[in-house]
Amino acid sequence: MSKQRNTFITIIVLFLIGAAMPYVLKQYHLNMLNEIIIFALFAVSYNLLLGYAGLLSFGHAMFFGLSAFMTAIGIIHIPGLSLWSAVLIGLAAAVVAGFLFGGLLLRHKGAYFALLTLAFNSLFYAVAIKWHSVTGGDDGLSMTRPDLSLGFATIPLAGLNYFYYLTLVIVGAAIIFCWYFTHTAMGKTVLLMRENEERMKFLGYNTNVSRLILFTFTGAVAGLAGTFYALHFQFVSISAISVDMTTAVLLMTFVGGTGKFWGPILGAFVYIILQNYLSNITDRWPLFMGIIFVIMVLYIPGGLSQIIISIWERFTGNKESNGEVAEEKEAVI
Amino acid sequence: MADIPVFFLHGLAYAGLLFLVSAGLTLVFGMMNVLNFAHAAMYMLGAYFSYSIMMHATGQFWLSLMVCPVILFIIGALIERFLLRRAHVHGHVQELLLTFGLAYIITELVKWYWGNYPLAVNIEGFLGSTVPIFGITYPVYRIFIFACAAFIGVVLAMILYKTRLGIILRAAVNDNEMANTLGVNVPMVFMGVFAFGAALSGFAGVIAGPLLSTFPGMAQEILIDAFVVIVVGGFGSLGGAVIASLLIGELQSFGVLLFPKLSMALVYLLMAAILIIKPSGLFGEEQ
Numbered sequence: 001m002s003k004q005r006n007t008f009i010t011i012i013v014l015f016l017i018g019a020a021m022p023y024v025l026k027q028y029h030l031n032m033l034n035e036i037i038i039f040a041l042f043a044v045s046y047n048l049l050l051g052y053a054g055l056l057s058f059g060h061a062m063f064f065g066l067s068a069f070m071t072a073i074g075i076i077h078i079p080g081l082s083l084w085s086a087v088l089i090g091l092a093a094a095v096v097a098g099f100l101f102g103g104l105l106l107r108h109k110g111a112y113f114a115l116l117t118l119a120f121n122s123l124f125y126a127v128a129i130k131w132h133s134v135t136g137g138d139d140g141l142s143m144t145r146p147d148l149s150l151g152f153a154t155i156p157l158a159g160l161n162y163f164y165y166l167t168l169v170i171v172g173a174a175i176i177f178c179w180y181f182t183h184t185a186m187g188k189t190v191l192l193m194r195e196n197e198e199r200m201k202f203l204g205y206n207t208n209v210s211r212l213i214l215f216t217f218t219g220a221v222a223g224l225a226g227t228f229y230a231l232h233f234q235f236v237s238i239s240a241i242s243v244d245m246t247t248a249v250l251l252m253t254f255v256g257g258t259g260k261f262w263g264p265i266l267g268a269f270v271y272i273i274l275q276n277y278l279s280n281i282t283d284r285w286p287l288f289m290g291i292i293f294v295i296m297v298l299y300i301p302g303g304l305s306q307i308i309i310s311i312w313e314r315f316t317g318n319k320e321s322n323g324e325v326a327e328e329k330e331a332v333i
Numbered sequence: 334m335a336d337i338p339v340f341f342l343h344g345l346a347y348a349g350l351l352f353l354v355s356a357g358l359t360l361v362f363g364m365m366n367v368l369n370f371a372h373a374a375m376y377m378l379g380a381y382f383s384y385s386i387m388m389h390a391t392g393q394f395w396l397s398l399m400v401c402p403v404i405l406f407i408i409g410a411l412i413e414r415f416l417l418r419r420a421h422v423h424g425h426v427q428e429l430l431l432t433f434g435l436a437y438i439i440t441e442l443v444k445w446y447w448g449n450y451p452l453a454v455n456i457e458g459f460l461g462s463t464v465p466i467f468g469i470t471y472p473v474y475r476i477f478i479f480a481c482a483a484f485i486g487v488v489l490a491m492i493l494y495k496t497r498l499g500i501i502l503r504a505a506v507n508d509n510e511m512a513n514t515l516g517v518n519v520p521m522v523f524m525g526v527f528a529f530g531a532a533l534s535g536f537a538g539v540i541a542g543p544l545l546s547t548f549p550g551m552a553q554e555i556l557i558d559a560f561v562v563i564v565v566g567g568f569g570s571l572g573g574a575v576i577a578s579l580l581i582g583e584l585q586s587f588g589v590l591l592f593p594k595l596s597m598a599l600v601y602l603l604m605a606a607i608l609i610i611k612p613s614g615l616f617g618e619e620q
Binding site for chain 2 (some may be wrong): 050056104115116119120122123130232250284287290291293294297298306311
């Protein structure tokens with residue numbers, strides 16, 4: 001009971017800190033923070049696949065990019081489209097794509113699944129680059145954020161501050177929903193399926209259906225992140241749907257740590273900050289990210305969150321003996 | 334329809350290239366159960382090394398065709414011995430992540446050293462000339478690519494099915510623990526196969542250089558096509574790789590002729606169809 005209350009308090013405190021940020025940070029940094037929040041959601045959705053279900057996908061950017069493009073296309077082609085409808089269009093596209101392609105991709109597991117997701121990501125990329133009349137091809141699409149209509153009032157989102165609050169509330173809520181999802185029966189099913197699928201089948205679970213639901217869900221969450229990415233930059237380039245974007249989310253998730261729910265959030269922080277500062281110093285920053293990634297794969301498979309936890313344990317001297325934590329540690333694969 | 338022989342031969346040349354890349358990939362997968370994402374990066378390294386060799390020793394195409402596979406054999410062996418073997422303990426996901434990370438690093442290194450723009454490799458002498466064939470004049474070089482691929486395919490098949498080494502390799506594929514118990518040095522075999530796959534890929538890179546341009550995106554381009562070859566042909570099947578390479582090479586080539594707008598999607602459509610009808614691929618064993 002007290003654990004639940006602690007979590008509740010933590011969430012409230014984090015939101016309050018987030019709400020205070022526009023008064024503390026400069027516009028440049030607030031912009032960066034907004035980007036971090038969006039990518040944190042993207043990374044969290046990726047970790048639901050990689051960390052919780054043990055599915056290594058190299059095609060997560062297809063949902064992210066698809067939603068980003070659908071949102072931008074909606075705003076450009078439908079005059080007077082409300083913000084909510086634009087978000088819904090993006091989300092719906094990701095759900096449909098997740099369901100259809102999930103059915104196809106999940107016919108295989110392991111290395112085969114990884115290969116297929118990469119191939120389908122390339123298909124999405126190829127379509128985006130060739131279908132110039134709709135996606136703008138290499139030029140990308142630029143648009144203006146519509147204002148937020150609440151029914152009784154209209155909030156202008158052209159400036160960053162209000163849009164930041166919208167992101168904080170919606171994307172933050174989505175992250176919390178993902179966290180909640182991992183504690184539902186469905187979330188537990190996925191976790192147990194990774195550990196012993198055979199047994200879950202014997203217990204009467206239809207593991208294929210569970211996996212498809214999870215895949216569609218993570219696709220939708222990635223789609224929401226993509227929608228906000230489009231709204232944030234007010235511009236969508238084909239890089240949003242490229243394999244490079246998948247690589248980025250993979251690096252964030254893995255560097256942050258797949259074993260903990262908050263690992264990918266930390267990873268998004270580190271990645272975006274490194275991207276912003278290292279790219280000022282050297283053009284070669286992706287090389288450094290790659291080297292960090294490979295070192296982590298070889299020596300610290302739990303990522304930064306593993307380091308933090310082991311330091312924490314050394315200081316406090318007590319291992320977290322909660323059963324759930326031990327279970328989540330197993331998520332380090 | 335005078336174009337048909339041209340496009341047919343174009344398709345054959347690309348099929349040859351695809352086979353060289355996917356053969357190594359499918360061998361390594363069949364044997365070690367590792368999907369090597371860095372495989373195409375080896376191909377790219379082969380092309381770039383060849384470019385550098387031919388810059389310093391003009392026109393020494395044959396020299397680079399000999400030297401580059403050797404360099405990549407060594408690189409492959411080192412990667413297997415010091416990186417992949419370490420990741421192997423942590424399981425499959427870790428291995429995939431490692432090869433993916435290596436591909437990423439190699440691509441960045443290539444961009445750093447050689448620059449992020451296409452480099453042209455020119456071929457001279459007999460290979461750079463044209464010959465009359467099927468009533469058209471056709472570049473010798475493309476025929477040469479197909480001949481190389483066919484030659485290597487035959488040699489591979491001979492080694493795998495006619496020699497003692499082939500028996501050991503196939504035994505290691507089938508049940509590596511049993512092979513290990515029977516006195517086969519399985520880790521050594523794995524290292525050899527991985528290094529050989531890298532060398533094969535490097536060889537493909539060298540001959541791809543003059544055909545396609547040498548640029549940092551070339552690895553990803555061929556990787557996707559090689560993946561499609563593996564999906565269509567069936568995992569770990571050399572015969573499947575041959576048929577699927579031909580199929581995809583010709584499909585790409587005629588796709589440009591018949592449906593210029595859809596040419597890229599055709600390959601994926603074929604893959605999706607195979608996935609729906611026969612998920613294990615044309616020649617793959619049922620899982």
